[in-house]
Structures are given as C-alpha cells and as structure tokens.
Ligand SMILES: Nc1ncnc2c1ncn2[C@@H]1O[C@H](COP(=O)(O)OP(=O)(O)OP(=O)(O)O)[C@@H](O)[C@H]1O
C-alpha cells in the first residue's frame with residue numbers, strides 16, 4: 292500500500308502549499324484591483340480590463356478555492372480506500388492470528404462496495420464473536436467471493452436486491468453467513484459449485500474459481516461451508532470455522 296501512500300502523501304502536501312500560494316495570489320489580485328482606479332494611463336487601464344474580462348477573474352476567484360477543496364476531499368477518499376485495503380489484506384498473508392471476523396467482514400464489504408451499492412441493500416446482523424484464530428486475509432477473500440457472487444446473482448430487472456450478512460458463534464465455532472435475494476441455484480448447479488472452473492457466467496465474466504478457492508481456504512481452517520438455495524428463492528452460504536486453530540493438524 293505504500294506504493295499508493297507515497298504519491299498520495301506528496302500530492303496532499305503539495306496541495307496544501309498550492310492552497311496557501313493561491314490564497315496569497317488572490318489577495319494580491321484583489322489589492323491590485325482596488326488600486327486600478329489610480330491608474331491614469333488610459334491604454335494600460337484598458338489592457339488590464341480586457342485581460343480581466345477574458346480570464347473571467349470573478350469566476351476564477353470563486354472556483355479556485357472550490358477546486359482545491361474538492362481535490363482535498365478526493366484525496367481523503369483515496370486515503371480511506373487504502374486503509375480499507377490494508378485492513379482487508381491484513382499484515383501478513385500467511386500468518387495465523389486472532390481476528391475479529393465482524394471487522395473483517397466490514398472491511399471486505401468496503402472493498403467491494405462500488406459493485407454492491409447500486410444493486411443491493413445490505414442488512415447486517417452481526418453477533419458477538421470471540422477472536423477467531425485464522426488466516427484473516429484469506430477468510431476475507433472467502434467473504435469477498437461470497438459477496439460478489441451474491442451481487443452477481445441479483446437480477447437487475449427486479450430493482451434493488453437484498454444481501455444479508457449475519458454472524459454468530461456457537462460453542463467452539465464461529466460462523467459468517469451471506470444471503471442474497473437473487474436467482475438461486477438448481478440442484479445441478481449446487482452440486483458443482485466447488486468444482487474448479489465451474490461457472491454459469493458468460494465468458495470473461497467468471498473464471499469459476501471463487502468457490503473452489505473459498506472451499507480450500509475454509510478447509511485449511513478445518514471449517515465447512517453450508518449451502519442452502521433453490522431457483523427463484525435466493526441463496527444462503529454459511530461459513531463455519533473453529534474459534535481455536537488446531538495447530539497439531541497443520542502438518543498436512
Ligand atoms: N449466490 C449465488 N447465487 C446463485 N448462484 C451462485 C451463487 N454463488 C455461486 N453461484 C453459482 O456457482 C458458480 C460458481 O461460483 P464461483 O464463485 O466459483 O465462480 P464464478 O462466480 O462463476 O466465477 P469467479 O468467482 O471466478 O469470478 C457460479 O457461476 C454460479 O452459477
């Protein structure tokens with residue numbers, strides 16, 4: 292992320308300087324403008340007025356600060372996105388750590404929000420979950436696959452769809468559920484979703500790897516994925532993972 296953070300850093304520090312400079316220049320212009328009446332040479336005065344008119348200085352004086360303000364807002368948004376990406380991909384890809392799955396789900400949702408926001412309303416029902424020993428970045432990958440699949444299952448002709456994210460825990464297990472109001476799956480499709488390269492999406496749209504990768508990540512956690520779906524009734528995927536990682540089994 293620092294490949295992005297560095298340029299964002301100098302752009303925003305330059306922007307601050309630019310803001311100061313332009314404020315000073317606008318002040319100076321205003322002072323000159325006030326002094327215009329003192330110019331006795333007709334030709335000079337006419338030339339200045341022509342220039343002022345062709346540059347539309349009044350507009351520029353208003354628009355320049357607005358442009359800078361908008362640029363600052365844009366930069367702030369880039370900053371926030373980088374922050375979410377950082378959280379989403381977590382410190383180290385392959386490290387087991389105690390993670391807050393609700394927070395992971397939230398930063399994952401932020402990462403794909405642009406794909407979600409025009410197509411679905413998102414309902415959240417987060418339960419209290421103890422920290423889960425997991426490969427947080429990889430579980431986030433699973434959540435992302437499920438959320439993207441959920442969005443892609445919605446029929447745009449039906450208007451806004453609904454995606455419901457629910458979490459909870461039971462005994463030694465935590466679970467995260469992604470439910471959609473989309474087209475659902477036939478028995479045939481449901482049976483094959485975990486097969487690598489199985490996709491019902493048009494060429495160029497899906498590689499058919501999302502669910503098979505998700506399966507192996509969840510398997511690595513000694514967890515499981517429950518699927519509940521029927522054509523026309525949406526789909527519900529629930530990922531179960533043990534709260535405590537069984538390190539003894541890691542040799543496989
Ligand atoms: N929420 C869902 N609703 C309906 N069908 C689904 C849903 N999730 C998965 N599927 C079905 O399972 C198939 C496989 O899903 P998977 O995520 O593995 O691949 P993909 O989404 O087609 O492509 P990719 O994820 O690689 O972009 C999908 O093509 C789709 O037919």
Ligand SMILES: [Mg+2]
Pocket residue numbers: 436439440497500501502
């Ligand atoms: Mg997919």
